[in-house]
Amino acid sequence: MKKFEEKTIATEKIFNGKVIKLQVDSVTLPDGNTSKRELIKHPGAVAIIALTDENNIVFVEQYRKALEKSILEIPAGKLEEGEAPEVTAKRELEEETGYTTEHMEMVTSFYTSPGFADELVYVYFTDQLQRLDDAVAGDEDEFVEVYELPLEEAERLMAEQRIHDAKTAYALLYLKNRRV
Structure with missing residues (x-):
């Protein structure tokens, strides 16, 4: 599974709410290129x-x-x-x-x-x-x-x-x- 892993370079916190948190991560892709990931963090x-x-x-x-x-x-x-x-x-x-x-x-x-x-x-x-x-x-x-x-x-x-x-x-x- 590690062959598809994306390494986080930086995290920008966008919103911290009562239910969710929103962040944008800059990542290094498995092929060495970079990309952005918009992520919602939820407590479950x-x-x-x-x-x-x-x-x-x-x-x-x-x-x-x-x-x-x-x-x-x-x-x-x-x-x-x-x-x-x-x-x-x-x-x-x-x-x-x-x-x-x-x-x-x-x-x-x-x-x-x-x-x-x-x-x-x-x-x-x-x-x-x-x-x-x-x-x-x-x-x-x-x-x-x-x-x-x-x-x-x-x-x-x-x-x-x-x-x-x-x-x-x-x-x-x-x-x-x-x-x-």
Whole structure:
């Protein structure tokens, strides 16, 4: 893999936000030429594939400004500094859905857009949900509605592009293969 490595010559910090950092790296290419790479640095995230006792998938609908529309997604959220992914997963499940669990298994992790971002998403699965007695306060700027849908309905919504993100598409594929 080292044969394709690009050596960083210089880094110019462009933006340091609440969620992402943007930088432009000057690099030496494997053939000795130089180039620029625009990079997004992200702390990472989690996503939770959660099944109810009725075998329905738990989704949240929220408006995504970058898309200028609402979509249905599996519960997910950003890692906080120093927080273990499994802790983030349980926290996000509670904040976004009103459910909790004592048992989650790590399914996989993947980079969302490796061409320009280092965001790594950890995907967890649980089918051992318990409804919380009291709602857990989520982020003050996050507005979500919870849905519980069977796999077949979720697949229909994906065909209609109401479900239209990679982590949720992965979750549906995982669940479909799990049933086979």
